[in-house]
Amino acid sequence: MSGLRTVLVSTGFVGVVGIGYGMWSVITPGEERKREMLKNLPEANPLRMEETRKRNALMMQVLKEAAETDDNIARGLGPMRSQK
Structure with a gap:
């Protein structure tokens, strides 16, 4: 049972980190938006x-x-x- 729990916890952790990275990728602006923001500084x-x-x-x-x-x-x- 302990081994199964470790696998489930590890899988859950990897899933949460993956979701976080995916959300971060969606939120960050692209290169074109970055250039536009730099022009407006x-x-x-x-x-x-x-x-x-x-x-x-x-x-x-x-x-x-x-x-x-x-x-x-x-x-x-x-x-x-x-x-x-």
Whole structure:
């Protein structure tokens, strides 16, 4: 009986894995759909990509300035608090 149970469990496991792989194959997009999706990414638009580069450069500048100062701007103890 133990051998029969092992065979049935193994067969069931292989069946479940096969069904999972089959469903995954159906869900994943084909090559043509992948190319279409890549064309629609924001990075494909040169104008949008340049805007992203500028925004990233500004954020890096802000982070660099924040790292170089000893003021704790997050707690409101820095120069921003005294200007109000």
